[in-house]
Amino acid sequence: MKSLIGTGVALVTPFKADGSVDHEALARIVEFQIDGNIDYLVVLGTTGEPATLTSEEKEAVIKTIVSANTGRLPLVLGVGGNNTASIVNELKSRDFSAFTAILSVSPYYNKPTQEGIYQHFKAIAQVSPVPVILYNVPGRTASNMLPATVLKLAKEFKNIIGIKEAAGDIVQAMKLIQGKPDGFLVISGDDMVTLPMVLAGGSGVISVIAEGFPALFSEMVRLGLQRRVDEAYELHYKIADAIDMIFEQGNPAGIKEVFKSLGLSTNVVRLPLVSADADLANRLDSFTKKLQSQVSEKAI
Template sequence: MKKFIGTGVALVTPFNADHSVDVTALTHIVEHVIQGGIEYLVALGTTAENAVLTPEEKQLVVDTILKANNKRLPIVLGIGGNNTAAVVNELKTTNLEAIDAILSVSPFYNKPTQEGIYQHFKAVSEASPKPIIIYNVPGRTASNMLPETVIRLANDFDNIIAVKEAAGDIVQAMRLIQLAPKDFLVISGDDMITLPMVYAGGAGVISVIGQGYPKQFSEMVRYAFAGNISGANKLHYKIMPAIDYIFEEGNPAGIKAVFEKLGIATATVRLPLVEASQTLKEKLNNFTDQLNS
């Protein structure tokens, strides 16, 4: 459980100009975030453009991350979807030996009831040999996994150890923190409200911005845990403009523009996403120059 307290990062999948997976860049990104002080890595989440990767490419991404990490940090692997049977099959057939936990998104598009969400994760729990972080992101799934459902799952299944809460609703997050059983982790899935969630008793964040600026963002979270409120607030307000910027034209177009500026990877994304505009790139370039000056 303690492995997932602090700052995790939802890694991008960098592409070459021909849209093939850039293994070299991904290796550099893993090193960049480890040296920046983050606590764990998340592979094949939404930020990884998981939806447009082939099964072979997904395996390449995982293998690259595992090799680059070399057992230094815990690894969380995204396995989720809106076809419960397919998710269960993937959990049963994927080699999870080197994986520390599963991140599984609430079913999207189908818009299940709360009971449907519960039954989905019941099946996921029963199939998974690894601890599970359930993921609520209503902006993408079109359904909100309510605190009552999360707490019910937390109480009923020992291997459901955490929720990544990305509704962008601090009140909902505080209700989860208040009602969660002991040792169940409420992890922010929203960079902008990570700090107030930690102040309220949250376990940290699975971040997008944290992979671009890992030192500053992970230090902010550690300051918050240590009670250094002024230090944490100072870093939050310093980074805050970039959080707006990276989501201005969708994720991961913004964070990939940051990597382009840092000289680590191209800004290339796959359709239906498009690369960040030049206007947005200029905003992020100026921010990065000021942050590192």
Template sequence: MKELVGTGVALITPFKSDLSVDIDALHKIVNYCIDGGVEYLVVLGTTGESVTLTKSEKQLVMDTVTIANAGRVPLVVGVGGNNTYAVIEELKTLDLTDFEAVLSVSPYYNKPTQEGIYQHFMAIANASPKPIILYNVPGRTGSNMLPSTVVRLANDSTNIVAIKEAAGNMLQVQELIKSCPQGFQVISGDDITALSTVLAGGSGVISVLGQGLPVEFSQMIRAGLNGDVEEAYRYHYAMQEGMELIFQEGNPAGIKAIFEALQLSKAAVRLPLVEATKPLKEKIRSFVKPFMKVTAG
């Protein structure tokens, strides 16, 4: 899927003070990201706090992003879970007309075997009207989808087109790039390894920090894809502190603190998550400040 090469961003779901969905802020963030040069947007992922949104709120987020985007960049929607049949049912009932692909996380909590993961995704791929991007994030799911399983899925289903790999293990990333069939995309799911993944042959990133610093992050990835290693690393090192800061107290508390510093939305998150602490917010504000000057200039 050529349209999903480069920088995708896993959008937050901004909340008002009463923790209702802030549609106006979401509009602003979509425009900010697109104007900043990102290639595509991902809604209702982990960063979007999809697990604490109701069905009607999820639809509201999808509709709001679709309207704000107005067809400018491709959209991806997160539809995943640990109940295979519930995921299939959701795929059947959602209107996916405006979305290029579905990002689906490997089943969490149940801790299935590799065969269970394979069967889960084959069932979803067979039911989905849109291409599937696998999402491997062992830190959240409690199990690692091995490269051998990914290769098997990539070969056995034409509807499974990519993986968002967030194991934080470059050896695993390299194994995927080496072994997956031609045309299958390996997308970084870790900001800190995004550039390394691209330079190893990956197709880009689905980033968290990238929505806060869309200009710099998308330029870093483009430089990496173009083989301009020196320029790419210049961006990487400029943003490295931010990549670490935003995850210190969990995601999306950190990235929401960036948006608060940018005055685009509030830092509010829903329980069981809590807002970033004041000391972390101060560090994040200090980190963001020079980028704001560059943007303003």
């Protein structure tokens, strides 16, 4: 799956002031990613607030992104949850013709054992009409998908082609990279450790910060993949402060402040999330405008 090596972004769902989905802003954001040389787009991941979207809104978001993309970039659809049978039914009934793969999160809240996680993804792999990227994010799911479980799935099911690894544990990521079968993608799910993971043999990132600064972050990943270490770290440290800030009061509140600063969308999120406070909003606005200015001066 070479088309999924590099930088993917987890798209937000922008809202209008009244809380309704802003489809015009969503189309602008898709275009902004393409202009910034992003490699692929992830639709209805956690950053897209799917937990607070109705079924009708989700379908409309998918339609808008597919239409705005016009086949230019690969699309990955978030299809996951903690009800295995429900996911299996969706995989059997949904049209995946516009999508390259699905991203499926390890079951949350239920806290299954490693055997339960294995059986969950086995059921998904057996019916999915497109390749599957696993998603391990213990901070949200309350359970860690261990390397042994991931590698067992990777070796037994050819259509499980990668993992978005967001445990925040570089040693765990290195164990995955060391033990993975050829072609299996170990994708960073943590923006701050993306470059170390790439340099250790990872395949790239599914990023939040890249959505706000696509040209810089995607170039950093490309330089990392090319082993141009010093140049890659120069870009990493330009963006690093913003990575901390966008997650300071929850995702996607932070990245939506960046979009507000860029004039792409509002900063509105849906409850139970709330927008960033004034202090964080001001700091993100200042950082964004300063970085824009630096990039513009360099271009001149």
